Amino acid sequence: MRSSAMRDMMEITARPEVISLAGGLPDTSTFPPEAFAAEMHRIEKTAVAEVLQYGPTEGSMLVREQIVEVMAAENTRVDAMDVTVTTGGQQAIDLITKVLIDPGDVIICDAPTYPGAIPTFCSYEADVRQIEMDSDGMRIDLLEETIEALEAEGRRPKFIYSIPTFQNPGGVTLSLERRRRLVEIAREKEILVIEDNPYGLLRFEGEPLPTLYSLDGGNYVVYLGTFSKILSAGLRIGWLVTPTPIREKVVLGKQAADLCTSTLTQDFAGHFFQSGRWREYVDELTAIYRTRRDTMISAMSEYFPHGATWNKPAGGLFIWATMPDVLSSEDLLAKSLSKNVAFVPGPNAYVDGRGVSSMRLNFSGVKEDEIIEGIRRIGQVAREQLKLYETMTSTDEMKLPPRSPEDPS
């Protein structure tokens, strides 16, 4: 199956009858309407003309200061002047790629990586190299090998893009030791690391690890953040923290792209964060997502076929599951869609077609009963396909040694 056909297929997930485990949606249903109304009321009384106007390209000072606070909650100290507000985290990825990448430049990233980053990297014609992960995140030994192999060709990567905490789609977290080593490599080799951290505050258990930015002090690490997963994806507010020379280019790039992020939504978010209520809200979300993760994992244990594997992420929004290797996640998706369930097939997270038997499952945006039903249907389809495959391959004829295609007789 091909990507354009795949994209078409995913159109169905927007239908109301489909249980979509494909998105990366935060649950916005518990945001208190009275808090929303209070912000709107305040705007009505004091800020109508202002929020209907253009704002600074870098973002409003209030939001930049609040971003400093949010990052401090992960023990990461930044200066508000180094923050550029973007229209969602996706624009942050786009801008940093636009500013740094010329066609043919190498980007190194996790394997699998955020499916939404791939089209961005490809649209700037980057040469993307993906580094396998294990349960401790990106394999730094393989990263070093890759950098050395590139050096031998006289090339060096422009940047290393990674989601070190509750990785999308892998769900894994880069260990402290590897974080330290990654930052060291960045310094030794003078390679930028783009740390994308949308989910760090959504931790279900265990102790938080330092961000790459805090370990590095902002010399070789560019930090990408977003309010999408801790407040609202609809407000479209993300940010970049960059060293000054890069920031200037980013601001020029953003000016060209959209002049400024919505003044109205910045005002809303800035005041909401300033009120301090966000901490409580994030705690509530984390509790909801923890329950949903547990629900999904227990449903997988019950319904997925023998031989399927998955991880238990300590935070974030996603579980990465792998079916027995005779199954293809794209086939499975086609059949699952006919039963009104969707997920993201593994190859969407790779540039080279890997991940055939894997899938990304989202647990944050779907209620518990639908998670169970969705997983049950996927499991049923997988079992049926496995059974059919076994039936076909257990005949005497199919056990014969392979014939050459030139001699069909």
Place this chain on the structure above:
Amino acid sequence: MKVALLQGGRSLERGVSLRSGQRVTEALLDLGHEVDVLDLGPDLVNRLESNRPDVAFIALHGTEGEDGTVQALLELLDVPYTGPGVAACERCMDKSLAKYILRERGLPTPDWVTYSEAAIRDFGAASTFGAAVKRIGLPLVAKPASQGSSLGVKVVTELEQIPNALITALSYDDRALLESWVSGRELAVSVLGDEALPVVEAIPTESNAYDFEARYEIGGASFECPADLPENQADEVERVALAAYEALGCSGFARVDLILAEDGPQVLEVNAIPGLTETSLLPQAAEAAGMDFDAMVQKILDLALET
């Protein structure tokens, strides 16, 4: 005229359908018609009954829209509609049935075998894969019996690949075809009314020239219209395409996909409702015949009201 434009639905080709629908809507509005856009859903019949359109323009692709389901409903509601009728849709949508009919009419189509999931699951049909391969040869193409686009299509070069290819094809339908791979030039003939439009050729892009599956990939080919064919060959292709269109009972429009093999054209399939986006093959062929998109849409409407 009051036109109900039917689009979307929950077929796997929903995306293309929405693009077809949007383009056709623009044309209908340009032509001065009143358009009610309906995304296929539980309210379909109610909305058709309350709006009482003069005609329904069907911009649906894939199951439900292209297989006669919606057409049968429209007949019950006495609403004229564009494109082929119920029976023709059913025949075209079922590639196996369509090929049987073509063969019975003496029209050339690559040899094939059809397997149902039930036959494999319950009756040990897998033991016949060797015999099937012996008959139709390798390489062969495994495809679902009822999908329109390239979805679920795999090329098989050795017997051992059949189980995997069939799992893929059977993910899209409960029956699948193993069809002989015929090499040759890939052609499409769109038929509008009773007339064959100029032949379109799909030319695989150079990097994909030797990749079998590229043939089925959107963007894996560039299109030339009219195809660069000697006149007698173009006539022969059009004759076969029209004969296939008639054999399956099509009316209004349809697109016939063929391979021009060494010994002449072979029909692969007939699409009852081909794509209607700006870059789709039917509009391209109409353009080559001197008919712009709006004129083509009006012609399709006129044909619907004639029958």
